[in-house]
Amino acid sequence: MKFSVVIPTYNRAATLRQTLTALMAQDYPDYEIIVVDDGSTDDTRAMIAREFPQVRYIYQQNRGPAAARNRGIAHARGEIIAFTDDDCVPPRDWLARLADGYARYPDVVGVGGYLEAPDEVLQRAPLARYERFIARRVFRVSEREYVGGFECPAGGTNNIAYRRAILERVGGFDEAFPYAAGEDADLKWRICQLGARLLYVPVKMTHLQTYTWESFKRQARVRGKGRVCFDDKHRAKPTRVRAVLRLLRRWLVLPREWLDREYRPFLAIRAREAWYNFLGEWEELGH
Numbered sequence: 001m002k003f004s005v006v007i008p009t010y011n012r013a014a015t016l017r018q019t020l021t022a023l024m025a026q027d028y029p030d031y032e033i034i035v036v037d038d039g040s041t042d043d044t045r046a047m048i049a050r051e052f053p054q055v056r057y058i059y060q061q062n063r064g065p066a067a068a069r070n071r072g073i074a075h076a077r078g079e080i081i082a083f084t085d086d087d088c089v090p091p092r093d094w095l096a097r098l099a100d101g102y103a104r105y106p107d108v109v110g111v112g113g114y115l116e117a118p119d120e121v122l123q124r125a126p127l128a129r130y131e132r133f134i135a136r137r138v139f140r141v142s143e144r145e146y147v148g149g150f151e152c153p154a155g156g157t158n159n160i161a162y163r164r165a166i167l168e169r170v171g172g173f174d175e176a177f178p179y180a181a182g183e184d185a186d187l188k189w190r191i192c193q194l195g196a197r198l199l200y201v202p203v204k205m206t207h208l209q210t211y212t213w214e215s216f217k218r219q220a221r222v223r224g225k226g227r228v229c230f231d232d233k234h235r236a237k238p239t240r241v242r243a244v245l246r247l248l249r250r251w252l253v254l255p256r257e258w259l260d261r262e263y264r265p266f267l268a269i270r271a272r273e274a275w276y277n278f279l280g281e282w283e284e285l286g287h
Contacts, residue, residue: 001102002079003031003095003161006072008065009086010037013044015208016086020052023084028095031082032056034075036068066173066183069157073164073172082161085180088115089206090159097203098161105147109166109196110188112154113203114141117211125211130269137262146200154198155188159205166191174233181226189234216269217276224280243281250274 005023009016016035023033033055037044039062048057060071073081082098084090091097094113101111114135117128135141141153154160170190177183192198209215231238254271257263263270 001030001099002077003028003082003099004072004076004078004080005031005033005082005084005095006036006069006076007034007084007086008036008038008068008072009040009044010062010065011040011042011044012086013040013042013047016044017047017051018089018208019084019086020048020055022089022092024052024054025092026090026095027092028099031095032077034058034072036060036072038062038065038068064175064178064183065157065180066177067175070172070175073167076164079164080161081164081167083157083159084205085158087208088158089208091204091206094159094203094205095161097201101145101199101201102161105199107197108147108199109191110154110160110162110198111201112156112160112198113201113205114153115156115158115205115207117207117209121209121211126265127211127213127216127269128207128209130266131207131209131211133262133266141200141202143202145202147197148200149192149195149197150189152198152200154200155184157184157187158207159203160184162191166194166196170194176233177226177229179222179226179229181223182230183226185226186230186233216273220273220276221280221283224277224282225284226280227277228281228284238281238285240282240285243278243285246281247274247278250277 035055035057037059048055058071098111116132121128139153146152173183174186228238254267
């Protein structure tokens with residue numbers, strides 16, 4: 001079973017170096033690495049040529065991560081296409097764990113794990129602990145395997161491998177999603193609508209985030225924009241009125257969440273996240 005690992009990148013040469021270093025050290029025997037540079041202006045090209053000549057490098061003008069991943073798929077030689085991001089570090093047995101999942105569940109079309117900050121960052125960064133909390137409480141990430149459809153924890157493009165056949169069947173990523181948000185959920189939705197199943201395995205992808213309020217705000221706003229794109233395609237027509245109502249609903253549940261001891265430490269973060277999501281939605285709806 002040959003894997004093609006596809007990584008879209010944009011101006012993150014420093015963290016991409018760590019991603020590629022970890023990928024080059026995989027203990028799985030049959031795989032290739034494809035980096036699709038989505039218009040970087042830093043030294044990404046030179047760094048790869050100098051330090052990772054084995055990596056297949058593809059450059060394109062900036063078109064977003066969905067288009068970059070599709071470009072990688074088109075050039076891939078493997079029957080399984082694995083995805084991760086340029087700020088992620090996989091464990092040495094990442095591909096081996098994914099391959100083992102396919103071997104034990106041959107009927108699934110996708111196998112993936114979860115994303116989490118390094119242990120030392122979790123100890124000092126409240127935003128990293130919040131990311132972990134949401135993954136476990138909302139998206140049901142755990143130490144147990146799970147086979148299912150859209151509700152399956154697997155599917156984020158930081159830690160997922162799909163069969164090439166299913167990607168070709170649904171037409172890959174929708175390039176109308178211009179942001180690094182919503183495009184992975186859209187792909188997962190279309191795949192699961194066919195009745196296909198995914199396998200979640202508890203393999204951790206380490207997230208090299210800065211976990212500052214500025215990065216949190218930026219990411220939350222982008223996710224708000226991605227939400228608009230997803231809703232516009234799959235749900236009720238998004239409007240600014242709906243965006244306001246969603247913000248109010250999220251704020252109104254905060255008193256109830258305060259009664260939950262697990263939620264209580266994160267209420268201030270959740271309130272700000274709702275506001276930043278709303279700002280992203282409002283901006284996107286104004287286009």
